[in-house]
Amino acid sequence: MKKLFIPFMLLLVLVVSACSSNTAKPEGNKDNNAPTATxxxxxxxxxxxxxxxxxxxxxxxxxxxxxxxxxxxxxxxxxxxxxxxxxxxxxxxxxxxxxxxxxxxxxxxxxxxxxxxxxxxxxxxxxxxxxxxxxxxxxxxxxxxxxxxxxxxxxxxxxxxxEKEAQVWIDDFKKRAQAAGEEIKAKIGADATVSVIENFDKQIYVFGDNWGRGTEILYQEMKLNMPDKVKEMALKDGYYALSLEVLPEYSGDYVIFSKNSDTDNSFQETDTYKNIPAVKNNHLFEVNAKEFYFNDPVSLDFQLEFFIKSFLGK
Structure with missing residues (x-):
């Protein structure tokens, strides 16, 4: 992503910035056919x-x-x-x-x-x-x-x-991420939902399952649940721009907030934000967006450690 935009991963062209039809656009990732071997x-x-x-x-x-x-x-x-x-x-x-x-x-x-x-x-x-x-x-x-x-x-x-080195890391990462996912689900409940949001260029985004910012780990490897509204609006394109007024509709039981400290985050001072259940229950975890944009091994290992610490206290 991005991207990409934003990154996101926020791009889709530069990793994390860009514009959708009328707003700044994040950065991302998806599925399809791989090129053949070397x-x-x-x-x-x-x-x-x-x-x-x-x-x-x-x-x-x-x-x-x-x-x-x-x-x-x-x-x-x-x-x-x-x-x-x-x-x-x-x-x-x-x-x-x-x-x-x-x-x-x-x-x-x-x-x-x-x-x-x-x-x-x-x-x-x-x-x-x-x-x-x-x-x-x-x-x-x-x-x-x-x-x-x-x-x-x-x-x-x-x-x-x-290629061999890459495959070794992939196999190990999937094993670690999936094991952590089982622990997290056991702690927060199999039905608990998780959202990933970001504020970029005066616009709030919520992300699907393939746009960096840890979404690949949470949804693809850990199989954690996405709120229905996020699934409806963000799953296809990878991200969705929304207003503060509707943010509560897209917020899960737990929220990962990929925060840009150099942009306007005053929405966090509003009653709308403060009354989101995840915020009131201390189930919102903030992370530096600049560290969380991508979905490469360096970023993914960091994201996994962050999730283990945030959800499990390890």
Whole structure:
């Protein structure tokens, strides 16, 4: 997401910002068919990755990767060096240490990217200047949401010639998330509902099951319940913009509030907000939105730890 927008994951184009038809739009993720596997040509120092747009020869051991949107956390989690990243990744506190030497770039900063001398460029299918970027280094793009969030990580693993490492993390993560989900359901009740909200650019959003911000964990892995109203309005597109007046209708028994501290959060001082049952019962958990946008392994591990601590007190 996003994105994306917002991220969200809030984008769908840049990871977390953007506009819907008439409001700022978050960032996201979804399901579909994955590209096929890579072919090894390691003798020449390259592999052929079967991308969405056909086969492309990429380094077998990339050393200087530029990520223009969404996937910085996937790359860094696989131990591959990043020399340039998008602005949303650069501002993420979870990424700060590993990205301290990476330069902030966009699909328009071609000269800066040339200076970085990348051997691989990764971005969303919506980025500009793909033809020009491809002349700088092999450029691979992904359609955000074309595959589910774990398959996306596996694809990036294939692209970086680290498929086994990606699969090991996926298997372990699913096991940990699902086990935590069983504990949480046992504590809060099998019928309890959970909502994920965010305030971005003076607009309140509620999220479905595939738009970052921990939604993949809560709904896909833990199988926690989404309020009917959220299911009706946010499940298809991944997010839904709403007004403060109707926020109580979309609030579950528990609420995760992905909070942007640098935007207007005065709605929290209103009676409408304070009278939401989750707020009155101390069942609303706030988190820094900048840490919660994405659904890469670095972000997902952090989100899982947050949920375990918030729901179970561990």
């Amino acid at each position: 072919e090894n040509n390691t003798a020449s120092g390259t592999i052929t990755y079967q991308s969405e747009n056909g086969p492309i020869e990429v380094p077998a051991n990339p050393q200087r990767v530029v990520v223009l949107s969404s996937y910085a956390g996937n790359v860094m989690s696989l131990g591959v060096n990043l020399v340039g990243v998008d602005s949303w990744s650069k501002m993420n506190p979870r990424f700060e240490d590993k990205l301290k030497d990476a330069v902030e770039v966009s699909d328009e900063s071609l000269e800066k990217i040339i200076e970085l001398n990348p051997d691989l460029i990764i971005g969303l299918s919506t980025i500009n200047n793909v033809d020009k970027l491809s002349k700088i280094a092999p450029t691979v793009t992904f359609t955000y949401g074309k595959v589910d969030y774990l398959t996306q990580h596996l694809e990036i693993g294939k692209l970086l010639n680290k």
